[in-house]
Amino acid sequence: MAIHDTIGDFITTLRNGSMATKPVVSLRHSKLRESISSILKRHGYLFDYTVNERSNGIKYLEIKLKFKGDQPVIAGIRRESKPGCRRYYQYQEIPPVLGGLGISILTTSRGILTGNEARKQKVGGELLCSVW
Numbered sequence: 586m587a588i589h590d591t592i593g594d595f596i597t598t599l600r601n602g603s604m605a606t607k608p609v610v611s612l613r614h615s616k617l618r619e620s621i622s623s624i625l626k627r628h629g630y631l632f633d634y635t636v637n638e639r640s641n642g643i644k645y646l647e648i649k650l651k652f653k654g655d656q657p658v659i660a661g662i663r664r665e666s667k668p669g670c671r672r673y674y675q676y677q678e679i680p681p682v683l684g685g686l687g688i689s690i691l692t693t694s695r696g697i698l699t700g701n702e703a704r705k706q707k708v709g710g711e712l713l714c715s716v717w
Contacts (some may be wrong), residue, residue, distance in 0.1 A: 591615065593664045596714055599625075602650055603657035614644035620689055621713070622648060622696035628688055628699070630659050630716055665689070665712040675709040687717030 595618050602610035612618070614636055622634040632649040639645065651658040666672040674680070674691070679700045682689050689700035693710030705708065 588665075590668050592617065592621075592713055593667065595621065596662050599648070599650070599659060600662050602618050602648075603659045606652065606655065606657065607650060608652075609647060609649050611647045612638060614646050617697065618646055618693070622646060624688070624690055624699060625659075625716065628716075629709060636711050660717055661687075662716045664714050672712045673710065674712055676704050676707050678711070679703060679709070682715045683717045687715055689715045 595612060598610050598612050600605045615670055619634075619636065621692075622631060625631045626634060630651065632651040634646055637645055637647055679689060679691070681700070690713045691698055691700060691703050691710040693703055693708045695706060695708055697713075698706070698708070698710070
């Protein structure tokens with residue numbers, strides 16, 4: 586049985602696109618990927634994203650990466666919880682990213698939230714990734 590880590594693929598696409606200074610990356614659409622893109626855009630890590638549909642009816646995300654000069658705004662992005670080792674945290678235990686300079690993204694019972702939002706709403710969940 587093959588296990589595919591779609592979130593890991595999404596994060597790797599963002600990381601590789603940023604390091605290669607690609608202005609736009611595109612990949613298949615899912616609600617989870619769109620939610621993560623929305624959080625990254627809201628916090629200033631992405632310039633914009635759009636959901637498009639190809640002629641065969643398949644939706645895809647087109648993400649415009651953000652750069653400051655010739656350096657990518659996403660200095661680092663890391664997958665925390667993996668299919669082989671899930672990492673769940675209560676709201677008191679959510680670790681800060683670089684002493685508060687980055688954000689963590691969690692999937693909770695109230696949707697996809699950042700670490701700070703989850704602490705404020707007093708809800709824990711699975712730590713998907715950290716961005717700085």
